[in-house]
Amino acid sequence: MTRPRILVVGAGFAGVGCVKRLERRLTEREARITLLSPFSYQLYLPLLPQVAAGVLTPQSVALSLRRSQKHRTRIVPGGAVGVDTAAKAVVVRTITGEYDVEPYDHLVLAPGSVTRTFDIPGLADHARGMKTLAEAVYVRDHVIAQLDLADASEDEAERAARLQFVVVGGGYAGTETAACLQLLTHNAVKRYPRLDPALIKWHLVDIAPRLMPELGDKLGSAAMDILTARGIQVSLGVSVASVDDEAVTLTDGRVLPCRTLIWTAGVAASPLVGTVGTETLRGRLVATPEMRVPGVDGVWALGDAAAVPDLAKGEEGAICPPTAQHAMRQGKALADNLVATLRGEPTHPYTHKDLGLVVDLGGMDGVSKPLGVELHGPAAQAVARGYHWAALRTNVAKTRVMTNWLLNAVAGDDYVRTGFLASKAGTLRDFEYTDAYLTPDQVRLHTGPFRGAVG
Numbered sequence: 001m002t003r004p005r006i007l008v009v010g011a012g013f014a015g016v017g018c019v020k021r022l023e024r025r026l027t028e029r030e031a032r033i034t035l036l037s038p039f040s041y042q043l044y045l046p047l048l049p050q051v052a053a054g055v056l057t058p059q060s061v062a063l064s065l066r067r068s069q070k071h072r073t074r075i076v077p078g079g080a081v082g083v084d085t086a087a088k089a090v091v092v093r094t095i096t097g098e099y100d101v102e103p104y105d106h107l108v109l110a111p112g113s114v115t116r117t118f119d120i121p122g123l124a125d126h127a128r129g130m131k132t133l134a135e136a137v138y139v140r141d142h143v144i145a146q147l148d149l150a151d152a153s154e155d156e157a158e159r160a161a162r163l164q165f166v167v168v169g170g171g172y173a174g175t176e177t178a179a180c181l182q183l184l185t186h187n188a189v190k191r192y193p194r195l196d197p198a199l200i201k202w203h204l205v206d207i208a209p210r211l212m213p214e215l216g217d218k219l220g221s222a223a224m225d226i227l228t229a230r231g232i233q234v235s236l237g238v239s240v241a242s243v244d245d246e247a248v249t250l251t252d253g254r255v256l257p258c259r260t261l262i263w264t265a266g267v268a269a270s271p272l273v274g275t276v277g278t279e280t281l282r283g284r285l286v287a288t289p290e291m292r293v294p295g296v297d298g299v300w301a302l303g304d305a306a307a308v309p310d311l312a313k314g315e316e317g318a319i320c321p322p323t324a325q326h327a328m329r330q331g332k333a334l335a336d337n338l339v340a341t342l343r344g345e346p347t348h349p350y351t352h353k354d355l356g357l358v359v360d361l362g363g364m365d366g367v368s369k370p371l372g373v374e375l376h377g378p379a380a381q382a383v384a385r386g387y388h389w390a391a392l393r394t395n396v397a398k399t400r401v402m403t404n405w406l407l408n409a410v411a412g413d414d415y416v417r418t419g420f421l422a423s424k425a426g427t428l429r430d431f432e433y434t435d436a437y438l439t440p441d442q443v444r445l446h447t448g449p450f451r452g453a454v455g
């Protein structure tokens, strides 16, 4: 008998959590596991703002997929660009740009999410994201480049524009990004004696009336106080009307001359979801509590890409929020259900009670709500760092992160611009490959030969 083929798409919190559990629970003879991933690492996204700020090196949040000695999964370096559930096959674009097809018996969809955008003039060309390692490195270089260019410029208006920065998104990603990058410029400007520190202006903008509403009123206000004490101008109930090379125009009519718009206004499920052809909810693939995709054989979905019912919430229609906390636990639970299915045993619904949120605002600041306990200041930051440190999957990553934190606390940053990505436009499209996906007809052109093989 041939071994069932399990194909896992995406090596994030969900995909890696699932593969590790499958490797542990299944013998070589029980199944053939393949992991499809454009990168050779699992990205620890919650620490990305600290990479942009230079507190952590990029390598310290990129956890190798191949470090474990027990690792035996076949890793295909590429991205899924279309799913054909009738052919039970996935179209892959490899990292060399060629197309290939991976057949499956069980497909686990964990491609995560991309930055959510809106139809705002100029956004597609001028917004920079904070969702991939390349984006964090790019944003860091870009911000330092603005200091370098402002320092060299003799034009006062240009100086002021280059030293004005706009971050959109008052969720935890945007708030952490604004807080960490403001600290970067605040500290870096001391190395630019020609620059007037008063010219540096950071704006955090959100259409919602509160910052990080999931933290509640008290902690939202505490975060607001920390940001405003640092000089960050927080504008709530406001969004971006348009953006171009020279300025960001806000919906309240203000025109902010600037060269930097960092866009962290939420996430949308990976465009791969749209190629599956099954029901979606708020853009995420509808999944059962066991994480099966209804109506198609052998397809499972989880993480940011899936709408998995949040049974612990006890509210009709509630779905799990797109967080790492859920994604990694869903990965393990889904693997258990897949193993049970292969062995003809019963499966179990996923349930997890939210443990809360931790937010590191850089320096000694943070706001956290672990298990409902509200904290702010250094205690909150210690909890945030402790939580992330413990959640890092490998000991080498833990060591790298801890060493980086200590080194940064003692020696600070050198504000070096690497220039590796200087030739890229730096758009969301560039870094998040949102235009790589195929139409159903294009998918079928690749998977045609596999259709007859499914019986």
Ligand SMILES: Cc1cc2nc3c(=O)[nH]c(=O)nc-3n(C[C@H](O)[C@H](O)[C@H](O)COP(=O)(O)OP(=O)(O)OC[C@H]3O[C@@H](n4cnc5c(N)ncnc54)[C@H](O)[C@@H]3O)c2cc1C
Binding pocket: 009, 010, 011, 012, 013, 014, 015, 036, 037, 038, 039, 041, 042, 043, 045, 046, 047, 048, 049, 078, 079, 080, 081, 110, 111, 112, 113, 130, 131, 172, 173, 270, 272, 302, 303, 304, 305, 322, 323, 324, 325, 326, 327, 328, 358
């Ligand atoms: C700045 C920031 C801070 C955050 N902070 C927190 C936090 O403090 N706590 C928390 O719980 N959550 C946090 N999150 C959210 C959390 O990171 C996500 O919810 C989590 O990463 C989702 O896990 P996932 O496995 O579904 O997706 P991801 O971890 O994003 O993994 C998806 C993987 O799939 C790959 N992929 C994408 N498309 C394809 C494709 N077509 N084919 C193959 N592979 C593909 C990607 O390269 C990636 O490796 C934060 C997110 C950001 C951006």
